[in-house]
Each structure stands twice: as structure tokens, then as C-alpha cells.
Amino acid sequence: MDPIVHDLRLSETISPFGVGAIVDVRGESLIAPDTSWWNRKLAPEISCDRLVARLGGGVLRQPPAHAGRAAKETASLLYWRFPEWRFCEQCTKLSKLTGKNRGRWVNKCDCGGMLVPMRYVAICEKGSHIQDIPWFMWAHRGNDSEVTESVRHCRSYKELKFVRSTGYGEGLASLRVLCTGCGRKRPISDLVGKDSLQRDGIRCDGRQPWEEENSGGDPCEHQLQAVQRGATGNYIAERLSALDIPEERPESEEKKDQIRSHVYFEKVVADNGGPQAEMVAEWIAQELDVTKEQVLALAAGDGSDDAPLLELKDGEWAAFLKKLEGGRDHSGGDFIVDGWKVRTDAGWPPALTSRLVAVGQVRRVREVRALKGFRRHNAEAELICADLGPDRKRKPVYPAVEMFGEGIFLRFDEERIARWEDLPEVRARAQILVGRREASAWAHRLDVPEPRFIALHTLAHLLIRRLAFASGYSSASLQERIYANSQRPDRTAGILIYTAAGDAQGTLGGLVRLGEPDRILPLLSAALSDADVCSNDPVCIESDRQGSSQLNLSACHGCALVSETSCETANRLLDRQLVLGGGNVPGLLDDVLDQLRQTTAA
Template sequence: MILKQNQYNQGVGKYKLLSSTSGVGSIITTKLGSYVLISDINKWKFIRWANSKIEIIRTNNSDDKKVYELSKSEVLNRGLEFIDDLRFIKFVKSEKNLENLVCLVGIPHMSLNESFNTPNWRNHPIRTALKNTGEQFEGVSSHYMINGNHFPKWFKNSKGELKKIGEWFSIWERECRRYPETLKLDYFAPPRDANHFLRVINSKNEDRNTIRIREYKTLEQTNLVLICPNGHLSDIPWPNYLRWKTEKHLRLRPDDDKGENLLSSESVGPCCSNPKLKWTESKTKSEGYGSIYLECSSCGLGTNSDKDKPKINLEGINSLEPYCIGQKTWEIDIDNPSIIPYESCYVRNDNKNGREKMKIALVTANNVYYANGFSSLFIPMHLAENKPKEIIEALDILEKKYDKYLARTGMSREEYWNHKFDFDDFLIDNDFNLNEHEDFFRKKLELEFLNISNTDEIHDKHEEYRWQEYRCFSTHSSLPDIEINKGLRFKDINLPSELTDFFKKIQKVEELKVTNVQFDFTRVKPKERIVLNGEVKESSSGQNIFSIDSKELFTLPANEALGEGLFFEFSNGQIEKWISKNRTHLDLRFENYFKELPNPNSQGLSSKMKIYNNKYKHFLIHSFSHMIMRELEFSCGYPTASLKERLYISTNHEKLMSGVLIYTAEGSEGSMGGLVSQGEPEKILDIIRKGLERSQNCSSDPLCWESEGQGVFDLNLAACFSCSLVAETACEEMNLGLDRRVLIDEEFGFLKDI
């Protein structure tokens, strides 16, 4: 048994911390078998430090550019990673309404020492940076780790005594006072039963000195929680449940009572004023929850001591639906854990404003947590917005000046430009170094500024964001190797003649950066983003990963990964010819997906609408992407779990996209050149040919080939695990919207002639 004060340190890959499974509000299972709820980012000390430092910088400086550069300097001086992606910051500010967001800070990498389960701090770059700047550098490693707290709070010992962790800790404190030489408060982790002494053992402390420690039996954590569609999370109040279940058994409550008021002490309340619960399980456990019994030795409920106190088990607990009281348990202050932040909780989009109900779930169930994250491919701002760097900077400053006039006077852009704006003073005040004559710059700035009102309302910001990336690859054959473009490097390959009819270009992306952030999270159901006729709707609002006012949030944690990739841009003209030529076959094959709008109340609406909006092009490009990823496993040894796809598909005539980027990132093999080397003209043709040949055969054929719908929601046709599906982390669309026959079918396959 590990009996060190740091034994609760849990190694979690930094790239998982902002992923779909281990972000803020998630419950992770530790290697000791207990459950820990990850706290909101304002409990992470390095984020709290960065936020307060940037607040001071903003107070002393009004120039946004200077604030950004000073923040960058402060973060780097502390040994933290500063993620320099202005395009992404601008998007996050708009998407999450974080008007004062300044920068993104990388999550530090903190590896654990196997012997003592403590951070390897001695040679850590953050420690070195702190030492160099004269700040405290010893004993502060925990400031750069992620915080969490026990959840659920209920633990039971080997006798079945069920108490909250606070009660068990009080017992432990008393025991520590009895044995101060061999027992410390730190040894409580993982939670232990101070009433169940095992033995005294010899151990060593971090200085390698021999010490004697009293060893106690560990406690077992319960594994049931209450979850809410609005993201809230509550413990089951077991004393209340015992009373409620007893009253149900005695027919003192209506048959249709599903415990709606279980979390209300006024309506249900605990079994008695001093509950002493006991949890017992039959050895066979053959009856599921029916074999788990709950009783209270204080009041006798559940003991079967008389007819008013029958035995109570957990049978039927899954039907519980208590009203949610809006608890935000991931925002608990670790120094004051007895107070649980909460908010009002109502059914979303309910005109009657009814109260939302919670559901029972195992802590390890998939529906306990759904993270909503976003990944950004680094594109320099001047390429993303297709404007000179000086114009972008000038517009940002000019916009802020105009907004002040607009708020006070309601002045139009034309009035402001013609009557209030002094161009000469503007140049002098902001010290612009122009690469062109001032008159030309003035005309460009005027055109852009007056045109902003026409471009402000972008219906689908996500599509616009992808379009910027696609346009960068599509309109450039390569990028000049200059400082402003650092982080992105690519070049066209000479297309083999066999591919020129099908692809506009293929590029080797020799260097790229992908940054991930977490926006929010939901429970019960994932948050879906539905695009209908260009309008965007979201199925739920989600819970924020921060607990302070959004106007006081100046930084967010992020993960940046370096990688390499291959970009394929299809010929739009060839796709249109293919659709026109094979319209009869395609209409018949995809009739179920395109003949009418998907049911707005159906599950998986987001995926169904993407397929409906992008039609045949979605199946074509997505299937091609998976074919290439699977073939790369054979050609260069990258497993699909080390690859990712970035789909560029749109039928919007203003932002027509037909491409895919396949890349490595997030701590995989990274930029070792293995993927880019496959982009040589002779190799890429060979990969595509072999991929098409391999797609002709599937171990599940003929069932797979002739399938009329398989996979989740039947959104795949001729595509299954044996032939087309890839690792879940590699696919953007949950392995949905696939059909290998659109590539290779002898009658209508797009690439059948290759």
C-alpha cells in the first residue's frame, strides 16, 4: 500500500485534460479506485495567478497590443507556455462572449515520480524559471497541477457503515491526535477507516529516512450520482432516500411519486436527526440493486424490526427523478468544501419554465459527462482575414474608438469617419510602420471600416473559421519562411497525371500547430450544434468551465500540439460532373438521408443535418479521409489513433469547401516527417490506389457492401469496423456519414477509374 502524503496525485495526460473525457466537471477514476471531480479553472492556481497578473497589466495599460505582449512576457518568465494564436483568441471571445479575454496559457506538463508519487520538480523548467526571477520555487509544484475533490462524498467501511467523507475525516483527526508520532492527517489519502487499525509498518520518507507508520483499512466510495441535463451534479442524499423508500413501501406516498422532492429537506428530509447508515450487499449480487440494502441504526428504518420499518433495498433506484437544485459541485472551494455553489435550474426551452429533473447514473457511465471543446489550426491573422497585418491592427484600434462613440451617441460609421476621425493623429498616436503610401492605406482602412457593418452578422461562425483555414491552403502554394508565419509551413506537390482530374491540389504540411480549449460541458445528453438554412441552434447551453464573472476572465487554459499533415483539395468541377452523371444512382442510394429534413426531435440531429446540408459531398470526402488514414497505417506505421482528420466540406456557394487535412497531433508521434514523406507524388498515388484496392474487400461482405444503413442512427452505408471506421479520436464526425462505395463502386464510384 502506498502511504505517502502525495499518494493521491493522479497522472492524467495533459492532452486529455481538455478532451471529451477529462475536462472540468468530469469524474475520473484514480489508480487507487476512487473517484475525483475535476474543479473549475479558477481553482487551478497557475490560471488564478495568470488571471490576476493580466488584470494588473490591463489596469495599467489601455493599448491591447501592449497588454498582449506584456502578458506574454509574464507568462513565459514564469516558465509557462504562452499559446500565440490571435485568430483563435478572437474567435473564443466572440463564441463564448468573453469580451476581456487576452490570451491562452498552456497546461504544464507535470510528470510524477514513481517512488513517491510526487512531481518531478527538481529539474522542472517552471522551477528553473521561478528561481531565475527570484520567486519562491521550492514547495510550489502543486500550484501547477490540476485541482479536484472527492465525488461522490459517501464512503463505507468494511462493516458497511456509510458516512460522508467529512465525518470519516473527523474520526481520522481524533486518531491522529492519539498517535502523533506515527500518524498524520496527510495519510488519510485515500480515505481510511480510523476505527480499523491493521498494523504498524516501516517505510521511508522523501529524504530516505526510515519512519514508522500506522496502517488502516481503506474506505470504499459509492458509485451512484444524480445528473441533470443542464450539467448539474448532486450526491444522493441517502438518509432522505431511506425515508422516501420506506414511505413508498408503506404506501404513504403515491405510486407515481418518483422522488421529485428527494433533494428537499422540507418535503422528504432525512430518516432521523442523527442518521447512522449501514450499507449491506448480498454475496451473490444476482439481483442487481435489489441485493443492496440500506438501514439506519439510529431510528431503525430499514432494519425490519417491525412492520413500520421494513427492509429497504435499492431496487428501482434508476426510476428516481428528483427535481434539480442546481448544484455546481465542481466549483466547490477546496478550503471550504461544505458550501456547494448552486443556481436555479429549469427545463431548457420550456415555455412553462418547469423545473428540470435529475437522473441516477453510475459515475463511470458515458452520460455523466460530455465536454464541448474546440480545436484551432494556427493560421496567421493576415492570411486568415486576407488582409495586411497593418490593416488588421488599425481596424482593431479603430473599432474600439468607434464603439465608445456608438455607445454614447449612436453615431453611424459614416458620420464617425467623416466628422470625428482624424487619420493623421491616428497614425501618429499608434506609431504604424506603413509599407505603402499613406493615401493608399487610408483608402483601404476606410473601405474595410465602412464595410464591417455588412459582414458583422455571420450566421455560422464555425464554418467561417474553417473557411479561413481552407482558403489559406487553397490560395497559397507555399508560405514564405518569415517570423509572422512561424507555426505553419506547407507546399504543393506535383500532382501525378492520374490525379489531376480529381484533385485541385495536394499539399505536404510540414509544420502545423493545433490548439484545443474546452468551452463548456453537459450531462445526460451531448450538446449538439444544429445548422438549418444557415442558422445555428444549440440543443443545450452547457456549464462554463470557469466560476468567475465572464468580464473578469482574462485567460483560458489550452493545449497546443505540433504536427504535420497532408492536405487534399478535391476538384469542385469534377464533383459536380460526378453528381450530374450519376444522379440516378446517387439519389436512389442516399434517398433516406436527403429526401426530407431530419426530424427535429430525433437523436443525432447535428450529424444528420451535416449530412443533409452537404449531401453526397459529405460521404465522398469523409469516406476518402478514412480510407487514407487506414492506408497510412500500412504505408508509414501511424496507427489511426495517432492521426486526426479536419474536414472542409460546405455547399455554401460563398464558402464552397471540398477538402480534408489529415494530420498528427496531441502528443502522438508528432512532426517526425513520417507523414509528410508519404506526400511525394509517386507515394501518394500508390497510397490512394492501394487504399481503393483495400476498400473493395471487407470481412463483413456482402452484408457490409449491400447495407442499407448501419452504425449509430444508421448513418453509414457500406462502412463498418472491418473496412472504414477509425479510432474515435481520429474522426471528427463520430465515425458517421461513411460509404466506401461512393469511392469504388463500378457504376458510380468517384475514384473508380484510378
């Protein structure tokens, strides 16, 4: 038989159809095995040292791809059939793929009817394993009076049917698995109850469907739960992305190097906190424009060994700041940014130009996205690596794609944002989301919703919605990257809106041209004006509990939400009040629209 031929976009092989994901293709249900099954010769290596370091080592490889029509030798990805149990839509008979048919495209019953994959599978609650439900075993178990001796000892393995009994209504109770050999009939409603599989003696195999039964893994003691095979919780991908930029050292790290190399620094270390150290540290601080406390802390060793681990965004922020200072960028490569400062005399509201200090037109940027692994059932389950190969001495292979695009980078004034977020009303508003994030079992994976992050994140969404009208790109084609953190040595306050495509070597400039001085300020003003009134107001603007797990405040589909693929936090941690103000909460840009209206009226 011919193999299944189905095309996926290259980016879809990372998410949502990456390693471990279930894919429906031409009436079949398939699952993607880990990268140890790949043909390495057909999967080119992708270079991104920053991302590899964050993954803890390994190799990034692009999934096999081709252009044009597929042939026999065309590079392709392997998918495994799962679940193996299917039923005939004509005679309703249940059957399981046997070893001789696993690699063949067989989708018809002996009666000529099409075979349909069973809609329920078993998923491990903590171990992230998934497996078929042993339907014959399950159908002959239970605690009711129908489980007679003849049922217990039934051996009619090929006599199961998946039937509908109209006398039980339209729910799961009407769907039943019938054994025509012993007459046992059990409703699907018995399957989905809490601990139902455990009561029936069905245990977790401790493996993924493509792994061998005796793969040598540790036994899994966690419970199984029956779920629909298309449920979103069956696959929770953990992805990482990084911009391919020259790695720049953050300003705080450069300051530390300057302090350590100062001619008098050894005297501070030698005096070990004595009066001479205080005096010399004051000299060094004045000369290098740092604080005396920084010098003394570094001399005591506090600044060298206990410094927080640098995130991917730390190096990106430092690289953007260097590009903004350089003006017109005449360099080559995959990171080209023209930077310019915002003039306060440009005729636009001072409330806007005093807060937005610099803009970068990102003419070319390369982004690399990698799949680290996946979880099943919930975000607290065990992380399954994208490479489950038996050879542990070999470097793990992570699926990755590289994308080239363009964008707009906005840097905001740190001093003004710091003053604004210190206001009690602002901190109280943000604390609502902080508390909900801490109370959630999975939301700890999201960024800490401090005031600057919520405000700049919401502004990024408003700008994406406006850029979709002016740039030629749909909002789903635009991505955000938020740089907003006050808890790190180098505080960040900026946003990057960019577009990137995995099947094109760049874009056409429709977005980057909007970063010009006479275009970006009107677009920002228009974005704020769009969000000033929501179609769901006054309910939306007065709300403090919207979105998934109530992790949005005043933000809904009518004003601030965009495509979830465009957002770093899947449309969470948003609030219009912290941007435009509302009630007794002063917004970061709450007086911009008032100044615009006064100018227009004049």
C-alpha cells in the same frame, strides 16, 4: 496526509479528463473543478487569435504541467473528491466526507477496510448539474408499507450500510441500503426508475460539486436522474480546435473588395437597379471574372451585411490554397507547406489524377485545442462554461493545449465533384443521412452530410488506415480535418491528414514524406483497394443503417472505421458506396480500381 499524485497526459486535461469530468485515481473518484480554481501563475497563456475570436473572447491557458518526478512545489491541477458518499468494502458501512476531511487523503474506514465511492450519483436532465445522492434521505423515503413512523423520524445518520441480499437474485434488487438504527432496507432498483428521485422529494441543488452551496446561482427546476458515475453521458465536452495559420481572406471576400473598389461600381449603386446599372454591372463582371448577379447583389447591399459568418475552416482553406500555389515553401514559422499539382501523365489512373488536383506536404503545423465547456446527460442540456469564476468582469479562461506536427493535404477538383454530387442517385443516398441527422436530438452538432462530405470523409478514413502501415504512426495518432462544403460562398473540397503531439516540438517526418508524388498516389490506390472488399461483405456494402444512431451507411469496423479520437464526427457519416460505388449509386472514385486492374493486366 500526502496529496494524491497521479500523472495525466497534457492533452487529457482537455478531454476526457477536463473541467467537469469524473476521474478514478487510486480507488478514489475525483472531479475537475473549473479554471477559476487554477493557479494562473503556473498556467501559461497560449496565443491563437482565431480560436479566441470563435470563443467570443477570453484567454487560452495551458493547464499546469511538469516534467520528471513531482515535488511539493510542482505545478499541478486541483481535483475535488466526488461523490462524497463512500462505503467500506469490509464492514459495508456508508460514510460521507466531512468538512475536516475533504482536503485530506483518507481512504480507510475506522475498521481498517478500504472505502469505495458509491457507484450512483444524481445528474440534472437539463441544467448539466451533478450532485451526490442523499443516501440517508433516500433510504428512509418511499411509498411501501415499511415507511413507518419510526422510519420517518429515524436520526441514525451514521448507521447506514450498503449490503447485498442474495435472496433477491443478482440484479439491482439484491443491492440494498440498510439502516441498522430503524431496520429500513431499500433496494437500489428503486433508485433508477423514471422520476424516482422526484417522487422521493430530492431536488437539484443547481450547482457543480466544487461550488459553494450558497454560490448565488438561480434555483434549478429540472428533474434529477440517478446514473452510474462512470456513464459516458455524465460528461459531454464541447471542444474547438484551430490550426495556427496566417489568416487569409477567402476568394469570395477578395472578389467583393475588387468589385467595391472598381471605378464604375458607384454608378451601379447610384442607378439603384435601373437599366444603366444592368449595363455597367455587365462591364464590371467581364473585367473581374464574376457574374453580373454578384455585382448587382453587392450594390443592393446583399453581399455586405448578410454574408454568412466565416468559420474557422474558411480561413484555413484559403491559406492552404495560397500555399499550394507557391510550390516549395521557404518561409519559417509554424505553417510550412510544400505544394505541387498532380500530373495527369504520371502513369496513374486518369480517374484519380483528374479528380485529385493538388497535394500539400505540411512540414510543420501548429494546432490549438480548447475546451469551451461541457454538458451532462444529453447534447440538449445547458452548456456549462469552463470558467465559473464569480468575477464576471474578468475575461473567462479556457483550458487549451498547443500541438505541433506534420501532415498531408489533398485538394480535389471542384467542378468534377459538383457534377458528381448533382446526380439524383448520389443525392438520394446522402439524403438518408441528412434525414437521420435532422431527426436526432444531438446529431445537429455534426456537419451536414452532403455527398461531398460523406465521400471525402470516408476517403480520409480509408487513407488513415493505410497510412498507419506506412508512416510509422498508429492510426490513433493520426487526425483528420475535412473541408467539404458546397453551401458557402467559397466551396471547399479537400482533406487534411495530420499528426500532432502536445508533449513534443514537432515530429520526425514519417508522415509528410508520404506526400511526395511517387508515394501518395500508390497509397491512395492501395487504400481504395483495401476498402473494395470488407470482411463483413455483402452485409456491409448493402447496408444503409450502421453505427451510432444509424448515422453510417456502408461502413463498419472491418473497412472504414478508425479510432474515434482521430475522427471529427466520432466515426459517423461514412459510406463506402459514395466512394467506390455500389448498387445503382456511382461513387466519386468508382472507376479508379477498374483502370488500375486494366493497367496491371496489360
